[in-house]
Amino acid sequence: MKRCVGFTFLFFCASIIVSGTVFADSPIVRQNYDEFRDNRDGNDHSSVTDEAGMAELYLVSARKSIEQGDNATAVRYLNSGRKLAPDDGRFSLLLGDLYARSGDELLAEKYLLEAVSQLPASDLPVRRLGDLYYQAGNLPAARDVLIKAQQISPGDLDLQKQIKQVQREIEVEEAMVQDVNSIFTVTFDERTHAELADRVIEILQVAYAEQGSLLNHYPQKTVQVILYSRDDYDMTTGAPAWSAGRFDGKIRIPIGTRRVEAADLDRILTHEYNHFLAQQISRGRAPAWIYEGTAMTAENHPRSRSTHFSEAIAQGKLLGFAELEQSFDRFERRQALLAYEQSFSFVAYLVNQFGWHSLKDLLNAYGRGLATPEAFASVFNGFGLDFPTLVEEWRAGL
Template sequence: MKKLSFLAFILMLAFAATAVAGDPVTYAAKARQLIERGEYEQALDELKRASSLFPYEQSLKVNLALTYTEIAKRDMNAGRYAKAARSLSEARELLPGNRELTLMRGVALYLDKDYLTAASEFKEAGEGVDPLIYLGKIGYDTGDLQGALSYWRRAREMEPDNKMLATLIAKAERELPVESRMDKGFSSMFDLSFDAELPPGLSREVLDALESAYNSVGADLGLFPTARIPVLLYTKRDYGSVTAGPDWSGGLYDGKIRLPIGGITRITPQLRAVIFHEFTHVLIAEITHGNVPTWLNEGLAEIEGRKEFVHPGRNPNLVDASHQLPLVTLSGSFTSMDGQQAGLAYQQSYSMAQFMVNRYGWYAVQNVLKNLGERVTMEKAVAKALSDWSLDLPGLLREWQQALPASAGKAQ
């Protein structure tokens, strides 16, 4: 009896294995369950195994391509653009000619700043509003405003009511008359455009300062970008008309470094400070993909700028003892503030960021930024980066407050 039971058990296992191995639908169903649980890599392994057993089963190829696509979406949401592009290449090999996959891969490559390959993908995706918008963005980011406008105007013909296109076109049309008369300069990592009215030789000194910032700030933040960085030098009059920024603005980074230059013939410590400040924004934007509170962004930029120049009479280590801005205010844009409030916002942001660097080191700050780049909240980014200190964001702020002079107020 025992022998018969054992044989029956072996036969049952063999039958089950045959049923699974002989049924691609079963593999697909299991893979879907894994995907629903977020276990994408396991789903991928399951479908690859099935595809090797049933190489001509089209449904498995479709499911495998969809799994690669889901993995790519996850990586794009987390800012892992190059990895997402590789997954989309795998998906497209399984579903050649799929326009959506081509477009998605183009977007991933664009966000990774691989502009040449991204442009090829968008052109392959065919005539349509989305490919044209991104081709225009590539032109804009690389300094070809005329080409950008050409793509965007074609897209507007297809969608006349597209508000985003209207905004992009208006911005480029505002900048084109100024930039079309600019001269050009280059260094190893920077593409410089500058007003022909500016003193000769100043552009070279600005490029030298940018290269110094590249090395110095890059060492602090642990990043040395490989994509070229556009920089524009304006007269103060043109800077105001192009950027429409607040009167107190001494520079701007919006994907391009924009600096107002006026009344100087040689680079000054003040201008070097602004260059270092704005270049810091370049690195923070690349690390965090824009997911960063303004106080941390501006605070770190102030640290780097103040290494080059500190305004006389300003105590770099003291927040105003009786006036502090709430954290919620410091987390949003400063551009709507008046000059006095903006000054306090920058000083408080500097104080908080400098405390983080002094107390926990640049490595911890780098980890906060990297965590933000994974699209987590500031609270989670700090808690993960400062886990060795058992600190979260409220704990960090309490330690900062305790380090201030006793008469200082409290951020809320």
């Protein structure tokens, strides 16, 4: 039986990850934040006796607002704090992050450059600036900025890997050209993939409307799409041989030398674009099975093709969802197919029972930092259901 539930539409908030001494809360914040929170209009903060203390309260209040998904309030707090502490780079860094995640590259660059100059001993603003250039497709600028970050943190192995990755992409993409529209930028080898570029943009424009309708989410941020030869795709992404596409902040598709069937290209692009939407809504915090199941449900994956899943049901060898938290890239092909099919089955069950709006509420719950049990409780508690109960009901109906 299909359950109905009222609509709750929440909007995406930028994911801000802050740690270490740059964002450590001062004693005055711990002492006075509760009082400050209770009076959000800022009319009476008698316990805060200096501008530095007030600036700290604006900073932590902005961070709390970001965690709660309230970007507008966060920006207001950050701008108020900057007026009191104009040389404190933490305000600029958070503003840069917020604008980067919302797709405003110009304001993001402005504030991140400001943070770089204000926090010269920290590699965090430099790395954020490198990420901004990378996502915008400006690979040489990203490489140069990341090299500066490495000079600040010379022993950081992750930075070294990032720089090598960017350099590999520069070498692969230097012979490519770009086709740009208002939302999508497609990069491709003009010698082999020129005829596909227009078709790719057409497919993605349809996906923008249809997938956006399912999740009520229409991002304005430019989406980078790169079409590779199979060899270049393997070298750049390190994906397993069975991989037909990848989303890691950019949509990457191996085209190969054979003619790509229209239905296959449509399905793969739609799948990867759905990853873009779901990861924006959840701020990249949901488990892999949610992302893969959502994308396959959205692409109308035919249940008749779920042969590995059917065999696992018959043999009592379904995977535990804890095994499906991380990327499926680590699986060999047969186990990967089971992981995809099982994820699809459970997410399709949730959509059929509760609707796409409830799935979006679930993605938003993950975006607030909730783990799976708490995320499911926040959405389905009104039905008296939790994650184990829903899994049990789903399995009973297989």
